Amino acid sequence: MEFRYCLVWMVAVGLSKSWTKGNLGPEGCEDGWHHFKDFCYLAVDAHIHFDSAKAICLLKGSTLTSLWGQDEIAFVTRLLQNLHVISPYTWIGTGVVRNKWVWLDGSGSLETLFEDTSLPEVSKEMCGYLTVDGLLKFMDCDYTTPVFICKKPLDMIYVPSSVNITKSGITLPAKDPDEIIFERLWPPFLDRVILNMTSSNYIATIEVAQATDCAYRCYNIDECRAFAVTCKSAKRCGIRYCILLAGLDVR
Template sequence: MSTTGTSATAGKMYSQLIDDGGPGDERRTDGHHRGFPVSSLRLPSGPGLYRLATVCLAALCVVLLISIIAVTARHKNKPQAGEEAASLMQKGEANISALTSNIMKLKQENKQLQEDNQALKANLTTIMATKGKTKPPAVCQTDWHLFNNSCYLITSLTRNWEGGQTYCQGQGGHLAIILTAEEQTFVWNLLPRGFWNAYWFGITDGETEDVWKWIDGSPLVGGFWEDHEPNNHINEDCGYMIKTMVLERVATKSWYDAPCYMSLPFICEKKLGL
């Protein structure tokens, strides 16, 4: 027997059971079931039933296929997400390392700046402490010439020896006191050349003959006398130096004695700070 015939027979039997309610069906009342027509409760039969089953099965397959695709895609995306996470973590670690390095560098620079600041403060303290003790550079007045810590004036005025001393005192100094060959050479080089250019300086033996003293009372030691000088030829008690046109003459042999009343130009000396 064919499948079609079997299906039709089964459908008829099921229809009869529904219609008749079967033996002993106590729920049947005047051809109606609880007020509803029994004939209206019929299921599809024949080819329609198989079509319905086929549609349901196809729908189930589609749902299953979609689920499989979704699960597969999810599993495929997991490694990619893991790789992205790993890449982000590596970048984060690199950024942290760079920031740490910059922080350490800034700390070192800050430490160096603090050390430099301390050194500058120390230098400033030293400068401030010595500021009041620092002496200004030595400067002489106009027409005065500096040597060591003294200024020298070569005058064009003429006075006797005592008059020259008085003038120098008025300038804050005294007739020159010359103690070393270097000082003698310096002063002598300031003198102009002439036939017999003679200049008083601060030496005399007016108190005791042949006992030469400086204007401040200190004794003469050595000196830069010309040969055979001093000779006290005509009561010569004051000293002067000359610079002539004779080039062979030298500074360290230029002192002579002469009478103190003679009128000559003179050399003043003034210590700086006085």
């Protein structure tokens, strides 16, 4: 028997939004957050010291932003510029682990990107910040910056292409043993879905390399009807979390 599973995009076009909450942006980030690649970023205009900024990000399910490349630095500096604060600079998620400067999200050493930057001695109680010019600098953690930026992975939810979406709910079809085409769910429909790991719809979370690997796992589990994929920050998205679901919990 031949079977086929694949991923495609589902675009919400020509459907009324009057019954949605409308609290997600076009890429799925929450209101006020900004999308870049596999992540959402929140730039907060507030004079605050490092530990408080870190704690606030954690409460929002995120971390102070790490920086993995020049394109991300350029994106973060644009966020700074758009705030229109005087002399903008922001705390970023630096820390010391095993006598080495690293990113707090577990994604590795600062030296990977800032090899030409002189890092302070690890014994000093210093924290990193990024200037509007894209320069990494350090100062006492008890000082304040006018901005801090949080970063969290974007949850991408996939459902069968024959999903039925109405005002009363989202109905997933019975599994077709011959063919399953998974489509990414976008706002405004995504606004209604709640990822709940304690729900009866939750099956398991596994690690995969790509979203297609997650689709394959879902296809081979009888009760799996949908799945979510999100970046594992500590692996810089080289590994992704695959959340397998028997159904969707909706608002």
